[in-house]
Structures are given as structure tokens and as C-alpha cells.
Amino acid sequence: MLLIACPWCGEREELEFHYGGQAHVAHPAEPEGLSDSQWGEYLFVRDNPKGPFAERWSHSAGCRRWFNVVRHTVTHEILAVYPAGQPKPVILP
Amino acid sequence: MTRREPAVTADTLRRSPLGHLAAVFAEHSTPAEPSPAGEPSRAAEPSRAAEPSIAAERCARLREVPFLAQLDLQLEPGGPAAQRIAAALGTPLPTAPNSVAEAGELRVLWLGPQEWLVIGPDGSAPATAALLSAALRGEPGSVVDVSANRTTLELSGRTAREVLAKGCALDLHPRAFGPGDCAQTLLSTVHVILDQIDRTDAGPTYRLLVRGSFAQYLSDWLLDAMEEYRHPPLTP
Amino acid sequence: MHPTVVMSNHVHVYVSQAHKGELVMGAGVDSYNGYGQRGSFHLIERQMAAALELFPVFARAHVLRTWGGIVDVTPDASPIIGPTPVGNLFLNCGWGTGGFKATPASGWVYAHAIATGEPHPLAEAFTLERFTTGALIDEHGAAAVAH
Numbered sequence: 001m002l003l004i005a006c007p008w009c010g011e012r013e014e015l016e017f018h019y020g021g022q023a024h025v026a027h028p029a030e031p032e033g034l035s036d037s038q039w040g041e042y043l044f045v046r047d048n049p050k051g052p053f054a055e056r057w058s059h060s061a062g063c064r065r066w067f068n069v070v071r072h073t074v075t076h077e078i079l080a081v082y083p084a085g086q087p088k089p090v091i092l093p
Numbered sequence: 094m095t096r097r098e099p100a101v102t103a104d105t106l107r108r109s110p111l112g113h114l115a116a117v118f119a120e121h122s123t124p125a126e127p128s129p130a131g132e133p134s135r136a137a138e139p140s141r142a143a144e145p146s147i148a149a150e151r152c153a154r155l156r157e158v159p160f161l162a163q164l165d166l167q168l169e170p171g172g173p174a175a176q177r178i179a180a181a182l183g184t185p186l187p188t189a190p191n192s193v194a195e196a197g198e199l200r201v202l203w204l205g206p207q208e209w210l211v212i213g214p215d216g217s218a219p220a221t222a223a224l225l226s227a228a229l230r231g232e233p234g235s236v237v238d239v240s241a242n243r244t245t246l247e248l249s250g251r252t253a254r255e256v257l258a259k260g261c262a263l264d265l266h267p268r269a270f271g272p273g274d275c276a277q278t279l280l281s282t283v284h285v286i287l288d289q290i291d292r293t294d295a296g297p298t299y300r301l302l303v304r305g306s307f308a309q310y311l312s313d314w315l316l317d318a319m320e321e322y323r324h325p326p327l328t329p
Numbered sequence: 330m331h332p333t334v335v336m337s338n339h340v341h342v343y344v345s346q347a348h349k350g351e352l353v354m355g356a357g358v359d360s361y362n363g364y365g366q367r368g369s370f371h372l373i374e375r376q377m378a379a380a381l382e383l384f385p386v387f388a389r390a391h392v393l394r395t396w397g398g399i400v401d402v403t404p405d406a407s408p409i410i411g412p413t414p415v416g417n418l419f420l421n422c423g424w425g426t427g428g429f430k431a432t433p434a435s436g437w438v439y440a441h442a443i444a445t446g447e448p449h450p451l452a453e454a455f456t457l458e459r460f461t462t463g464a465l466i467d468e469h470g471a472a473a474v475a476h
Contacts, residue, residue, distance in 0.1 A: 019360040
């Protein structure tokens with residue numbers, strides 16, 4: 001059970017949140033110029049690191065706002081919480 | 094002679110999600126009847142004559158407050174529209190997360206950084222919506238009547254907090270949560286808006302705003318969670 | 330209960346019985362990537378609630394141990410079976426939590442893929458290519474995985 005600090009509501013239990021997968025996946029600037037495999041790559045291929053991972057979460061049972069979290073995928077330690085749109089914080093492994 | 098049928102109006106037709114449970118709520122908001130004399134468990138303990146008063150103090154109370162007016166308000170805080178709305182309501186929109194502002198009969202609950210829920214008495218939605226829309230004056234934002242989305246349960250009494258603690262992960266201790274605080278959270282896996290409206294010597298009073306289709310489930314859960322407090326404690 | 334597996338899509342749990350009589354149950358997956366192999370408490374709680382819904386008599390049983398593994402899940406929650414762009418590399422993965430119930434059938438079509446280099450007609454829709462062509466299995470696992 002994760003305890004996630006929503007930037008607005010503070011620490012809440014994991015059940016109140018919805019997971020949004022990897023953060024910082026930018027929408028292609030010119031999707032019409034991409035091949036099928038490049039588009040498939042954008043849609044489906046994600047990093048799956050064993051260690052710190054920047055990901056999106058939404059406080060779906062609370063204020064319903066999206067934000068970003070850096071979580072260690074082995075220890076589940078939450079290393080950073082920051083607003084969507086901000087650059088990924090530098091986390092040393 | 095023709096018999097006159099009562100006029101059919103929106104008021105006579107409308108039903109709250111929990112209207113059929115009013116008597117059940119009332120019964121479960123009072124201490125359980127002592128078992129009839131002769132039942133072994135009670136008959137063996139004649140010293141428990143004072144039980145009803147202990148149970149009366151412990152008993153939590155539940156009722157539905159149906160048909161409250163609820164308006165969802167979305168706009169950018171701090172802008173001119175927010176100031177006009179503050180003037181129209183008579184209170185600034187609360188900007189501290191999960192806090193409540195009161196303005197006469199209205200309560201304004203913070204739902205998000207650009208979202209509030211304005212709660213008023215039954216029937217007040219059209220007038221309040223007109224007031225807010227006029228104050229918004231076409232600026233980016235919205236005022237939506239969501240009164241039919243949720244009904245309201247009111248839970249009170251000295252053990253009300255203990256009842257909620259059985260299914261809610263929030264710290265509702267007075268040091269962390271009191272009148273003027275609200276929260277959107279889960280109670281027994283159901284989305285609720287929790288609004289503490291009062292705290293007295295007789296315990297806190299919470300309002301739980303719950304979607305109509307989840308109201309029966311949540312009521313059943315609450316009645317079960319309240320049941321133990323209708324009886325004296327097992328360990329004195 | 331032995332030797333059957335009972336499962337319910339509706340309450341989401343499956344249960345079988347080991348030879349010594351213990352009940353082995355499984356169910357949900359964390360919504361997020363993880364290598365912790367712990368199993369979240371709320372998933373265990375929901376799984377037990379689901380099991381009791383199916384078999385109220387289980388309320389008298391005790392939990393001996395719980396564990397979690399790594400669950401491989403694909404974007405459309407259906408498995409990937411068949412050849413890959415890499416020569417002589419074949420995939421049979423992405424079964425989520427439903428793999429063991431489908432082992433005989435998946436082994437059969439996978440053997441065909443290895444033997445011929447082509448996907449078995451039954452498993453044609455389940456190749457890796459679908460994430461390029463967009464022909465996803467749009468049934469959230471219902472097509473191949475049992476839940």
C-alpha cells in the first residue's frame with residue numbers, strides 16, 4: 001500500500017489514486033509524418049526500469065488532479081512529487 | 094360526487110435515494126432494546142440495569158438530508174470573476190485545499206484548485222445558480238446544477254468518528270479534521286465528500302455526500318458499522 | 330474442491346486446492362509497474378472478500394501466507410504468442426494473471442509457431458504485430474485470458 005502525497009490534498013492512501021503510466025511521453029509534433037511502427041512505439045512502448053521511475057498519477061477519488069511522481073519500482077519509495085508539466089527532477093540511482 | 098386526487102407535482106413525485114429507509118435510520122440511531130427478560134445472557138447479569146443510558150451515550154445517529162442544492166463551480170481562482178462571486182456569495186472562495194467557507198445558508202466546499210461545490214437548502218439551486226452565473230459574466234468557468242448527483246447522509250454522535258474510522262483512511266481526529274474541513278475520499282470503497290459541519294460535547298456531526306446509486310450500499314455499511322454502539326461495551 | 334479450479338469473473342478470484350488440502354487463491358494485479366513482489370494489502374483484502382462471496386465457509390480458514398510475483402501485462406491485456414522480427418526468437422508472454430489456466434492451449438499453438446515459423450491460425454490475432462497494425466484484441470483479456 002503506497003502513501004502518495006497529492007500536491008493539493010496531502011498524503012492519501014493508494015486506493016484514492018489512478019495510475020497513469022510513464023510520465024514525460026510527449027505527443028509527436030507531426031503524427032501524420034510517422035510510420036505505423038513509430039506511431040505504435042509512441043502508443044505502446046514504455047520504459048520499465050528497475051529503480052526510480054517517473055510516472056503520472058491522478059487523485060481520482062479526491063481532487064481529480066493529475067501530477068507526477070518518481071517512485072522506486074523495487075522499494076516503492078516515493079522519491080519526488082511534482083506538478084505535471086515540470087521537468088523530471090534529477091534523482092541519483 | 095367526484096373524489097379529488099392530490100395534485101401531481103414535481104414535489105409529490107420526487108423520491109430521495111434513501112427515503113424508504115427513514116424509519117430504519119431512526120431505529121438504528123437509538124440504543125438497541127434490551128433483550129427480553131429470561132434470555133440467558135442478560136438474565137445472568139442483573140447488574141447491567143444501567144445499560145440503556147450507557148448505550149444512549151455511545152449510540153451514533155444517522156439520517157438522510159435529501160434534496161440539498163448542489164452547484165459545481167469551476168473557474169480560475171484569484172481572477173475578477175472569483176472576486177465578483179465572492180462578493181455575490183458574501184465569502185471568498187476557499188483556496189486552502191479541503192476547506193469550507195460558510196455564507197448564510199450556503200456552504201462552499203473546495204473540491205480542487207479550480208473547483209468548488211456550493212451546497213444550499215432544498216430548492217435554492219436555481220436562485221444560487223443564477224447568482225453565480227451572473228457573477229461569472231461570461232468569463233471562462235462554469236456553474237452546473239449537480240443536485241441530483243448525490244444525496245446527503247448526516248452522521249453524528251460521540252462514536253460517529255469511530256464509525257467512519259472503520260472504513261475511511263483519513264485521520265479525522267480533532268487535531269487533524271474539524272468543522273470547516275472537508276475531504277473527498279473513500280468510505281468503504283465508496284467515493285464520498287466528507288464535510289464536518291459541527292463539533293459539540295455530544296460529538297461531531299459529519300455530512301457524507303454520496304452518489305445516489307451508491308447510497309443504499311453506503312447506508313447498509315454505516316448501519317452495520319454503527320450497530321455495536323447501540324449496545325454497552327463488551328469490556329467495561 | 331480438488332482437483333478443479335473455480336474462478337469468478339464477477340467477483341474476481343480463483344481458487345484451487347493443493348493435495349494437502351490448502352486452498353490456493355489468486356486474483357488482482359497492482360495498477361503500477363513494480364519489482365517488489367510483495368502484493369498490496371488491499372488486493373489481498375479484496376481477493377479474500379471475493380473468495381468469501383463465492384464460498385462463505387472459507388471464513389473459518391486462516392491465511393497461511395501470501396506472496397506476489399511479477400505479472401507481465403500487455404497494453405490490451407491479451408497475450409503475445411508467435412514469431413518476432415528477430416530470427417528464431419518466439420514470444421509466449423503477457424498472460425497477466427491468467428496464464429496457467431490456458432497453458433495446454435497456449436503450448437499447443439506455440440509449438441506450432443516454433444515448428445513452422447508461422448503463427449498458428451488460432452493465434453494469428455495474438456502476434457506482436459498487432460501493436461503496429463492497431464488490430465488490438467479489444468476485449469481486455471476476455472479473448473484468451475480467463476479473466
